[in-house]
Amino acid sequence: MQRLASILPFPGGRLISHAKDGHAQTTIQISGDALAKELMTDYSPFVGRALGEPKLELLELCWRMQGPSGRPFECGIYETDAPGVELRSRYCDSELAVIRTQLVGNVVLARVLAEQWRLNILASGFDEIPIA
Helix, strand or coil: CHHHHHHHCCCCCCEEEECCCCCEEEEEECCHHCCCCCCCCCCCCCCCCCCCCCCCCEEEEEEEEECCCCCHHHEEEEEECCCEEEEEEECCCCCCCCCCEEEEEEHHHHHHHHHHHHHHHHHCCCCEEECC
């Protein structure tokens, strides 16, 4: 038990052992303060750059769709000021007409998530538009 406690990923965490339905179980308990401290980063979009427009650079266009309204929308992977990349779906006629975004750790994970979004949208009856 002490060996397990020494490899806990969060300082201030503790192990609790108990029996449930005849099986021994061990639970890791982490205080809110310890978890919050561990999740905090030193990231700031304002360090090292002048105030202005945030960085939003298209790295890869994943897919393009059209729904019953006829208004095309697309999904792309963007480099931003934040760590990782941003997966963003938006209407094609406006940069500001964002449908959904999610920060992802890297481009590979963003491609996987983009494919999940694509399959869900296709299952809803939308049509895919070839990317030129």
